[in-house]
Amino acid sequence: MKDDIASSAMPENQPDVPTRRQLLRMAAVGAASLVAGKVSMAEGVVAAPADQSILDVAIIGAGLAGLTAARDLKRAGCESFVVLEARNRVGGRTYNHDLGNGVVSEAGGQWIGPGQTAIADLARELEVDTFPTFYAGKTTVLAGDVRVAQDFHGGIGTDDAIGAKLGELARGVPSDAPWEAKDAAELDKLTYGDWLLKQGLKYEDGYFMGLAAKLTTGGAPAQLGLLFYLSMINSASNSLDQLESTKGGAQETRFVGGSQILSIKMAKGLGDKVRLASPVRKIAGWNRDVVEVHTDQGVVRARRVIVAMNPALCNQVVYDPPLPDGRTQLQRRWPANAPMRKTVHVYERPFWRDDGLNGQIFQVGGPVSMAYDNSPPDLSVGIISAFVSPASLPSDAKAAEQMLSAIYAKAFGGKALHPKQFHDQDWGKVDPWTLQCIHPLPPRFLTTWGKFLHPSIGKLIWSGTETADIWAGAMDGAVRSGHRAALQALAALAHQGEVA
Missing domain, CATH: 1.10.405.10 (Guanine Nucleotide Dissociation Inhibitor, domain 1)
Structure with missing residues (x-):
């Protein structure tokens, strides 16, 4: 649904204000027909609201989902919206470590693969190039003092x-x-x-x-x-292979400039519609015509609110009146105890490739769940990134660097002891607005609480990757959920004759 809201490019001679309003109404009615099934043209063609201080849509969260929804609203002709982001940056659970000289290494979500068409289309629209993940050569498995090198051919060894x-x-x-x-x-x-x-x-x-x-x-x-x-x-x-493998799987492709570049580019196109350092503390009147969204930077009033956040984060917001019990329990019980920690070692060059190694390390019983070659496409530096166990690695950066370097030396030799840079991102500690990168749902959760995940409540529309119909939990799911939320908002506004 990536372009369902968008019309063709606007001509250089912009239409006058009444015509632009008509286009907006038509876009909203079209969106409504897709989501709600039927809306008469008369319902979309209404007079402008008297109170311009009331926005059509407030979007909470400037990750891939929230920014996609905002971009779709803008492309549909709707300018009456704002994006509220708690952090002082955009990107949500995507974040790039700046390594200098235009090189980055991703600290959060970073890969896409076959079937993840929504985010691939978004990248093309934003003119963000992609390149293949490197996996050629042997993977190193460490177990105590035992070292085994084996070619998994881009698979997962299953x-x-x-x-x-x-x-x-x-x-x-x-x-x-x-x-x-x-x-x-x-x-x-x-x-x-x-x-x-x-x-x-x-x-x-x-x-x-x-x-x-x-x-x-x-x-x-x-x-x-x-x-x-x-x-x-x-x-x-x-296909388990399509989900878990590199070759032909969801880890097959990377973005030039890192995954956060997608959000950075979207936010640039939205300008001052994006408000950083604006955590939402309270949502009042979600069951009324106008909702009040209370942030650290003031109160925003809107007719619809897209909540583009992890359900566990939604639980940090106060709702007045309280949400229905099913949705409340879903948010309270959503797992928030699976922090992900990723580290980055930067070397002069990817020297391990000289020995036929692909940079992957699996360590049985150690802090390294998986290390991998995350070098840039021009190979200007060599990068080993790793998913590590937070509890098994020192919190002190220097100690963590030295412990991991020693492990890498077992896999790659003494050159691994001397990285140029080290970076560490513990998503459970980096800020209060993440809690975790990904979410393992336990048994009986979905059959008990799943039905409360998607349905809108009052004027609240739930978004974020966890709500996606496919690829939930992935960056692609986030983009899909943003498209859907924008359509829902436009449809609801058109149905009630609220779009100006």
């Missing part, structure tokens, strides 16, 4: 037969409403770990399948609901 069984189960679990699956109640009783234990896997196969799921969801198999994980596989064309 059992194909078990992957096929997961794919077949996933066919019956719709990603947009997994709680409606035929066997949802039975599947949601199990953890992914429970299911794996019943498959008679070899230790190494079970290890890599469990690790892949943990890197994708933030939760170990023993914490991860089977129904939830199947819904993610369903998004990936019912």
Whole structure:
């Protein structure tokens, strides 16, 4: 739905004000017809509201979802909106470490792959290029003093037969409403770990399948609901490889300039519509015609509010009146205990490639869940990034750097002991507006609370990657949820004759 709201490029001679208003009304009515099914033209053609201090839409969150929604509103002709962001930057759970000389390394979400068309289309529109993730060569597995180098050929080192069984189960679990699956109640009783234990896997196969799921969801198999994980596989064309692999999978492609560049470019196009350092503390009157959004920078009044935040973050906002119990419980119980920590080692060049190594490291029983080659396409420097266990690595930056360098030296040799730069991003501590990067939903969560995730409440429209119909949890899901939220807002405004 990336361009459903957008019309063709405007001519150089802009239409006069009445004509532009007519275009806006037509866009809103068109959006309403897509979302609501039927809206008469008369409902869209209304007089301008008397109180211009009341905005049509307030958007909470300047990540990929919120900025996509704002961009769609603007492209539809709606100028009566604002984007409120708690942080002093845009991008949400995408963030680039600036390494100098135009080189960045991503501290949050960074990859896309086949089927993730919404974010790929957005990148093309914003003229952001992509390049393939490097995986050629051997992966290093460390277990104590044992070192093994093996070529996984861009895969995840898992059992194909078990992957096929997961794919077949996933066919019956719709990603947009997994709680409606035929066997949802039975599947949601199990953890992914429970299911794996019943498959008679070899230790190494079970290890890599469990690790892949943990890197994708933030939760170990023993914490991860089977129904939830199947819904993610369903998004990936019912293919475990498409979800978890690099070659042909969701880790196949990177953005030139890092993933945060998408949000930076969108925000630049929106100008002063984006307000930073404006955390929302309270939403009052969500059940009335005009909603009051209380921020640290003042009160914003709007007819519709798009809440583009992780459900756990939504729970930090005070609602007056309180939200219905189902939605309240969903937000209170949404996992907020899966912090992700990513580190960056910068070297003069990617020297490990000289030895036929691809930069990937899996460490059994150590702080490194996975390290990987994150070098820029011009190879001006060599970068090893890593997902690390927050509790297994010192919080002191220098100590963390030295511990990881010693591990990398076991994999790559002594050159790894001398990085030029080190960066550390612990998403559980970096600010109060993230809590975590990804969300492992436990058993029985979706069948109990899932039905409260999507429906609007009063004038509130829920957005963010967690609400996406496909690729929920991924950057692509965030973009899709932003498109949908903009359509919902325009449809609702047109239906009530509120768009000016």
